[in-house]
Amino acid sequence: MIRKLLPLAFVALSATLHAQPTEKPVxxxxxxxxxxxxxxxxxxxxxxxxxxxxxxxxxxxxxxxxxxxxxxxxxxxxxxxxxxxxxxxxxxxxxxxxxxxxxxxxxxxxxxxxxxxxxxxxxxxxxxxxxxxxxxxxxxxxxxxxxxxxxxxxxxxxxxxxxxxxxxxxxxxxxxxxxxxxxxxxxxxxxxxxxxxxxxxxxxxxxxxxxxxxxxxxxxxxxxxxxxxxxxxxxxxxxxxxxxxxxxxxxxxxxxxxxxxxxxxxxxxxxxxEEPLHTNYKGIEVYKLSQWTQGPMLLQSLNMLEKMDLKAMGFNSARYIHTLYQVMSKAFADRDFYYGDPYFPPAEPIQGLLSKEYAAKRAAEINWDKNDPLVKPGDPYPFEGKENPYRELLQQWPGKPSGNNSNQGELAISEKYLENVWLGxxxxxxxxxxxxxxxxxxxxxxxxxxxxxxxxxxxxxxxxxFVTDTALNPFNVVEPGKRPRVTLTPTLAMKDGKPYLSFAVQGGDTQDQNLLQFFLNVVEFGMNVQEAVEAPNINTYQYWLSLGDEDRKPRPGQILLHASTPAYIRKELSRMGYQLRFENKTSGPTNAIFFDWKHGSFWGGSSNYGEDYGIGW
Structure with missing residues (x-):
């Protein structure tokens, strides 16, 4: 009798797994x-x-x-x-x-x-x-x-x-x-x-x-x-x-x-x-807080990615990963040099930074064959009809690590460094x-x-x-009454004049990296919110840390991949100059709400690790 029931049990298990492909339900x-x-x-x-x-x-x-x-x-x-x-x-x-x-x-x-x-x-x-x-x-x-x-x-x-x-x-x-x-x-x-x-x-x-x-x-x-x-x-x-x-x-x-x-x-x-900043990505208006956060970095990234056929590249293919890495490296370099408290002089060139024309120029500079370890901030001022008052600082910007650039391994990623990256x-x-x-x-x-x-x-x-050196970021030097440029960055997206997505994530400098990929998971790859928060991410360390002790320097070419990344993609990324790290966790816990206007309901997503939790009615 038990043997006769086993096939039915397996059918039921298979149906359950098919009905719930994620580790946590929507x-x-x-x-x-x-x-x-x-x-x-x-x-x-x-x-x-x-x-x-x-x-x-x-x-x-x-x-x-x-x-x-x-x-x-x-x-x-x-x-x-x-x-x-x-x-x-x-x-x-x-x-x-x-x-x-x-x-x-x-x-x-x-x-x-x-x-x-x-x-x-x-x-x-x-x-x-x-x-x-x-x-x-x-x-x-x-x-x-x-x-x-x-x-x-x-x-x-x-x-x-x-x-x-x-x-x-x-x-x-x-x-x-x-x-x-x-x-x-x-x-x-x-x-x-x-x-x-x-x-x-x-x-x-x-x-x-x-x-x-x-x-x-x-x-x-x-x-x-x-x-x-x-x-x-x-x-x-x-x-x-x-x-x-x-x-x-x-x-x-x-x-x-x-x-x-x-x-x-x-x-x-x-x-x-405040009035938040926003950009339009393929008909979706994405809103972020202004340049006292790192939020505009996500908007800049979307502007660079908008004209690319990401879906044709394939989810987390070597080409897709390389594209995200290069785009984020450029957006992070701009963040590191130009973002700061808009209520204190000097005024940040945020109009230029968020212009589609500036994004097109930055995207055109991408090396499609290998990682560029020397990515520097761009010059958004001409896209505001102005001349860059920090051109000399920009030319000498200390965005690259010291020493021989070909020897990227000299700046190792320690446990302490990772702790500062992921500070929650x-x-x-x-x-x-x-x-x-x-x-x-x-x-x-x-x-x-x-x-x-x-x-x-x-x-x-x-x-x-804050920084204490104008050469690193002339907009974010500490002084009384001033706000530091923070990593903290909630997001709202609107479509057809209605709420479309509301999402945010734990972490330090990883936040807008994770949120960018969550958004693309939904918009480009058709994932629901729970699939999107559970999907494997990549992380770059090619930026100046916003938190931590004295060791804040970028780690060019260092990349975090999910442990499930196939061998052929690992091999291709290594050939392109990346130094690979692997973890089962590649994102802080992401929480999100999708607005289903067809059915008049909400879809909630919360990552499948950590203690984050949601309740709906």
């Missing part, structure tokens, strides 16, 4: 979709949706939860967001990135023997941006109170069962954490024992952070009692964080540990609402049936974080993304 929903970096945080978004909130409300709840759970970020970090406003029918950019504090100058860091601001500690901190970003998004585009939206995060701060990934990060970095008294008190819950950090599943409590969140809610509720409206009350909480008793304790704790942030720095900082963040994706769409890539204040006093708030480490 998420489907028609009312709302909530996806982020932790299952509990996705649940926080679902709770808000179930209470009647819109996608902005839910996104803010997920943002608060991920910060509270130290999902490679904390409350003292920065928030970058794109929001589709269905009533205005436009995409809105949110710039909640902190600024360099008083005294943070290139001369200051050079006097300490640093070529870049430090990777960790109080001197790595820009002013906190996430509390202000959350309050601004909620006040301007949400429907609920701060009390409602912060409720899940406040429950988490009272105590939640911590995951192994976060707990092990605390244990791994405990020697550094011990140098900061407020961090030590929070993260090392078993001082003196062999394992000093929490164990997986242990209830992790954050009394100081809970008090900070309670104070913000108290400010909101007091304002409501005085007759203020919902928006005004939320901004009262904003003010308490940046100008009130929370700010005073944050500054005290920061300066006690050697940081530079002042009360004036916090009071003068503000969230900026999280992402938040939300959409609802009313048409609101939110894509956020928040970060900063990740473990090992230096906590500012009794606030429970980990300080950002984003100062390290």
């Amino acid at each position: 998420l489907h929903g028609s009312h709302w979709m909530a996806i982020t970096g932790k299952p509990l945080a996705a649940t926080a978004g679902a709770r808000i949706f179930q209470q009647g909130g819109n996608a902005v409300d839910a996104a803010c709840a997920m943002l608060a939860a991920t910060c509270t759970m130290w999902d490679v970020l904390s409350w003292g970090g920065e928030t970058q967001a794109l929001i589709y406003h269905p009533k205005l029918k436009k995409v809105i950019g949110i710039n909640a990135l902190g600024v360099a504090p008083t005294g943070a100058t290139a001369a200051y860091f050079k006097s300490k023997g640093m070529n870049f601001p430090p990777q960790y500690g109080p001197l790595a901190a820009v002013t906190p941006g996430t509390p202000g970003g959350l309050c601004t998004m909620l006040a301007e585009y949400g429907t609920m109170s701060l009390k409602q939206v912060l409720a899940p995060a406040m429950e988490l701060s009272e105590g939640y069962p911590i995951e192994a990934q976060t707990a092990n990060s605390m244990e791994r970095d405990k020697e550094r954490i011990k140098g900061w008294p407020y961090s030590k008190a929070i993260f090392l819950t078993h001082p003196g024992e062999k394992r000093e950090a929490p164990e997986a599943g242990e209830i992790f409590r954050q009394a100081d952070l809970l008090q900070t969140l309670q104070r913000m809610v108290e400010a909101e509720q007091a304002a409501l009692k005085k007759g203020k409206n919902r928006k005004e009350a939320i901004y009262a909480a904003y003010d308490r964080f940046y100008r009130g008793d929370i700010a005073k304790e944050f500054v005290r704790g920061c300066q006690e540990q050697g940081g530079l942030i002042t009360m004036e720095d916090l009071a003068n900082w503000k969230v900026l609402t 963040t999280t992402s938040v994706e939300a959409a609802d049936k009313e048409g609101w769409v939110v894509s956020i890539t928040p970060s900063g204040g990740w473990l090992p974080a230096c906590v500012a006093g009794k606030t429970g708030v980990g300080m950002s480490q984003r100062m390290q993304s």
